[in-house]
Amino acid sequence: xxxxxxxxxxxxxxxxxxxxxxxxxxxxxxxxxxxxxxxxxxxxxxxxxxxxxxxxxxxxxxxxxxxxxxxxxxxxxxxxxxxxxxxxxxxxxxxxxxxxxxxxxxxxxxxxxxxxxxxxxxxxxxxxxxxxxxxxxxxxxxxxxxxxxxxxxxxxxxxxxxxxxxxxxxxxxxxxxxxxxxxxxxxxxxxxxxxxxxxxxxxxxxxxxxxxxxxxxxxxxxxxxxxxxxxxxxxxxxxxxxxxxxxxxxxxxxxxxxxxxxxxxxxxxxxxxxxxxxxxxxxxxxxxxxxxxxxxxxxxxxxxxxxxxxxxxxxxxxxxxxxxxxxxxxxxxxxxxxxxxxxxxxxxxxxxxxxxxxxxxxxxxxxxxxxxxxxxxxxxxxxx
Amino acid sequence: xxxxxxxxxxxxxxxxxxxxxxxxxxxxxxxxxxxxxxxxxxxxxxxxxxxxxxxxxxxxxxxxxxxxxxxxxxxxxxxxxxxxxxxxxxxxxxxxxxxxxxxxxxxxxxxxxxxxxxxxxxxxxxxxxxxxxxxxxxxxxxxxxxxxxxxxxxxxxxxxxxxxxxxxxxxxxxxxxxxxxxxxxxxxxxxxxxxxxxxxxxxxxxxxxxxxxxxxxxxxxxxxxxxxxxxxxxxxxxxxxxxxxxxxxxxxxxxxxxxxxxxxxxxxxxxxxxxxxxxxxxxxxxxxxxxxxxxxxxxxxxx
Numbered sequence: 088x089x090x091x092x093x094x095x096x097x098x099x100x101x102x103x104x105x106x107x108x109x110x111x112x113x114x115x116x117x118x119x120x121x122x123x124x125x126x127x128x129x130x131x132x133x134x135x136x137x138x139x140x141x142x143x144x145x146x147x148x149x150x151x152x153x154x155x156x157x158x159x160x161x162x163x164x165x166x167x168x169x170x171x172x173x174x175x176x177x178x179x180x181x182x183x184x185x186x187x188x189x190x191x192x193x194x195x196x197x198x199x200x201x202x203x204x205x206x207x208x209x210x211x212x213x214x215x216x217x218x219x220x221x222x223x224x225x226x227x228x229x230x231x232x233x234x235x236x237x238x239x240x241x242x243x244x245x246x247x248x249x250x251x252x253x254x255x256x257x258x259x260x261x262x263x264x265x266x267x268x269x270x271x272x273x274x275x276x277x278x279x280x281x282x283x284x285x286x287x288x289x290x291x292x293x294x295x296x297x298x299x300x301x302x303x304x305x306x307x308x309x310x311x312x313x314x315x316x317x318x319x320x321x322x323x324x325x326x327x328x329x330x331x332x333x334x335x336x337x338x339x340x341x342x343x344x345x346x347x348x349x350x351x352x353x354x355x356x357x358x359x360x361x362x363x364x365x366x367x368x369x370x371x372x373x374x375x376x377x378x379x380x381x382x383x384x385x386x387x388x389x390x391x392x393x394x395x396x397x398x399x400x401x402x403x404x405x406x407x408x409x410x411x412x413x414x415x416x417x418x419x420x421x422x423x424x425x426x427x428x429x430x431x432x433x434x435x436x437x438x439x440x441x442x443x444x445x446x447x448x449x450x451x452x453x454x455x456x457x458x459x460x461x462x463x464x465x466x467x468x469x470x471x
Numbered sequence: 472x473x474x475x476x477x478x479x480x481x482x483x484x485x486x487x488x489x490x491x492x493x494x495x496x497x498x499x500x501x502x503x504x505x506x507x508x509x510x511x512x513x514x515x516x517x518x519x520x521x522x523x524x525x526x527x528x529x530x531x532x533x534x535x536x537x538x539x540x541x542x543x544x545x546x547x548x549x550x551x552x553x554x555x556x557x558x559x560x561x562x563x564x565x566x567x568x569x570x571x572x573x574x575x576x577x578x579x580x581x582x583x584x585x586x587x588x589x590x591x592x593x594x595x596x597x598x599x600x601x602x603x604x605x606x607x608x609x610x611x612x613x614x615x616x617x618x619x620x621x622x623x624x625x626x627x628x629x630x631x632x633x634x635x636x637x638x639x640x641x642x643x644x645x646x647x648x649x650x651x652x653x654x655x656x657x658x659x660x661x662x663x664x665x666x667x668x669x670x671x672x673x674x675x676x677x678x679x680x681x682x683x684x685x686x687x688x689x690x691x692x693x694x695x696x697x698x699x700x701x702x703x704x705x706x707x708x709x710x711x712x713x714x715x716x717x718x719x720x721x722x723x724x725x726x727x728x729x730x731x732x733x734x735x736x737x738x739x740x741x742x743x744x745x746x747x748x749x750x751x752x753x754x755x756x757x758x759x760x761x762x763x764x765x766x767x768x769x770x771x772x773x774x
Contacts (some may be wrong), residue, residue: 113598128584133640152572152635164583173676188597189678195647196603197589202618202644203610209621220624259510266506278511280760284518287752288703291724294747295731296478296517299524299537312536314520346517409616410707414728429616434712439620446616459613 112185120186124175125193128167129201135159148384168194207450213443220439226276228444238445240421241428244337245406248424251338253401255345258395260352264360265382267353279357283350290347290410297343303328331420340422345410352397359393360386403453426450487723525746528552529739531639554743561740562718562749566726570704570748572635572721573714577703578696579641584643585650585695586688590680592651593659604655610648618645619712626713633720645709646699657691658684693762701752723748 167226171190186337217224232238263282266393267275302313306325311317316326330336363386371381387394409426416422425445433442515620523537528551531539540549557568591597592604622641625633669679685692703709707724714720716729727748730737 098724119693164580168583168587169677176675185597188591188595188600189675191591191595192588192597192603195584195607195651198584198640198644199607199610199647202622203613203642203648206618206621207613208619215618221512262506263510266503269500269503278507278729281511282514284753284756285514285548287701287756288749289724289752291707291728291731292745292749295484295727295741296521298731298741299520300517310513310535312533314516314536314538317536317538329646343493346514349514409726410728411706414731417732426616430711433620439624440601443620446614446620448613449611450617453614454612 112181117182117185119329120178120182121177121189124171124186125197125301126189126442127171128164128190128194129197131167132164135163164217178271191396208352210443210446213439214447216440216443218436218438218440220443224440228440231441232444237423238428241418241423241425244421244423245425247337248341248344248408249405249466252341252344252348252405256348256352256401257356259345259400260349260357260397261394264353265386266359268312268360277355282353285347290344290348290408291414293347294345294411297346301329306432330416330422333421336416336420336422340411340415342407343415346407348401352401355397356390356393357392363389386424399456399459402456406453407449476724500604504519510668516750521745525554525742526552527554529554532739533735539622542618554740555747558666558740560742562726563723563744565690565718565755566721566723567747569720570722570724573638573642573710574700574703576635576639577646578699580639580641581650582692583695585647585654587680587687588647588682589654589658590676592655594663594679595676596682602652608652613648615645615709628674629737631713631719633721635760638709641709641713642699642703642706646702650695650699653691653695654688655687690762693759697755697759697762704752 152242168190171185175186177183178186208434210295214222214228215223215225227251231243263279267278270278287295298313299312302311303316304311304313311320311326313329315329319326329339332339368381368388371385376384407426408424409430411421412418412427413430418424418427422429426449429442429445429449432438434447520537523540527537527540527549543549577617588607592600592607616620618641619752623632626637631637651753665683666679669683674682705724707728710725711728714725715724716725721729727744730744731741
């Protein structure tokens with residue numbers, strides 16, 4: 088009953104699909120048609136997009152381009168699928184039945200192959216190559232990652248981010264969800280909206296928002312326009328350049344992400360808290376438990392699985408965050424993180440091999456978490 | 472199981488919540504209200520400050536903090552929309568349209584492609600159906616950082632970098648695993664008797680898909696559309712890599728991060744600029760809050 092609302096990794100169950108003649112025909116001709124039918128839609132799409140100079144003109148009327156793009160994106164793609172379906176129908180019925188699923192599923196597979204499978208393998212190979220991706224250098228890139236200060240700092244910071252941000256977002260989200268549960272309904276909805284609102288804001292936008300919190304002016308250069316320093320001065324302190332204070336500046340950047348992610352944690356935890364059966368709560372209250380005991384002994388255990396899911400979700404988001412650091416400090420003052428360092432390497436320094444090694448690091452580190460998550464979920468499904 | 476995205480609902484009232492029951496009164500209300508007020512205040516101040524600043528005279532933005540407006544709230548000379556007009560003329564108007572040009576097809580294309588694939592995985596028989604579906608779902612864990620460098624190299628070789636179709640297809644590819652996964656689970660949970668009877672009536676797969684399955688799948692299509700819209704609209708990384716800083720094509724996030732990096736001189740433009748980038752997501756947020764939450768939670772399975 089308190090199943091995490093998010094990951095419903097239902098194992099795909101084979102559907103009792105009525106046997107259609109030819110569906111499992113594995114003769115070479117049928118396979119040829121299958122491959123062809125999968126390729127046609129993406130191929131036509133790519134040819135159309137990239138030969139149409141119109142779409143690549145940079146100084147044409149933007150709105151016109153957008154409209155054409157929309158027409159192509161909606162009607163064009165649908166028309167392509169329809170056309171393929173008609174074409175396949177010309178084939179003898181038996182062959183057509185065998186080929187048709189590939190006109191439906193094929194284009195997705197082709198796109199995935201090109202945009203995820205091929206690049207992922209390529210990135211892995213590239214991570215063993217030099218900056219141009221021409222000479223194999225063995226484990227050099229990885230050795231540098233684990234020995235040079237730049238990368239060690241980025242990794243140290245990334246680890247701090249994934250330790251602190253998810254826990255903070257969870258705790259604040261949980262506290263808020265629990266308290267808001269006791270409010271009148273209208274107030275509960277309104278305050279929850281306000282906490283959730285930052286989820287709509289981009290990481291770049293959020294960084295600009297917080298610029299006006301952390302803004303620093305040395306003493307004697309005018310009034311403080313950042314609220315943190317204004318508060319510090321109001322209490323008689325001297326202003327600080329928050330984003331340049333060693334080690335602590337990382338925390339100030341993390342607060343931006345905590346601000347963004349707490350709403351997410353709060354909404355999910357709130358619906359889990361509401362699904363804790365009332366009679367359990369009532370029973371323990373009648374037995375003399377106070378609210379804190381009810382919370383710790385009844386509520387927390389019943390929403391434990393949801394907590395784990397929220398925690399891992401925020402953790403993965405945190406691990407891959409790059410925008411905030413990129414905009415706020417660019418990684419200066421020892422604030423770099425792995426995801427931002429990766430972009431800096433291949434985008435700013437054009438070091439493809441190093442960038443690829445950091446990308447592989449980003450990927451490999453999340454795999455264990457996801458495996459644990461899936462395992463947990465399966466056990467849960469099995470015991471239901 | 473019903474559709475996966477249906478499980479996250481707007482909080483439903485508990486039976487006891489209708490009228491404050493005796494057990495609830497026991498908790499002292501004051502600390503609860505104080506806690507709520509404190510967190511809400513801290514969470515609202517940053518965006519509130521930005522909004523107030525965006526309507527102030529450029530000179531006062533630079534000179535004093537936004538909270539000083541509370542001293543003379545009704546002094547009309549203190550307020551202006553000048554920042555907005557200036558920001559829109561200085562590239563953000565153009566960037567707004569660019570963002571639309573990037574986002575709309577980047578949402579529509581993966582939905583269409585994924586819907587066809589999801590139907591095949593749910594209701595058609597073909598060799599390797601289960602294996603391929605599991606492989607597609609497995610791709611959820613691949614972070615898009617793994618894909619950037621090789622795709623950029625291919626694009627550079629064919630001189631496609633900095634074009635819209637290049638980024639549409641990239642966003643489509645990156646969004647596909649989640650879309651296929653969500654849509655397949657939803658479509659697979661529809662009653663098979665429905666499809667059977669349509670078949671008996673002589674409908675072929677294409678007709679069943681367009682006339683029956685798509686209309687029934689609107690909730691999950693909407694959830695994914697909102698998730699993907701937010702994702703693409705708010706994305707900086709993919710836009711930076713595949714479109715870059717080229718003024719003709721750069722999108723809002725790139726424009727804003729560029730402006731933020733220009734230092735003290737453009738400080739007074741930043742609040743209005745940031746508001747321009749947020750306005751569309753906020754409108755979606757306030758008008759479609761239920762779908763919005765569903766879309767975000769549905770998207771959280773993405774690795």
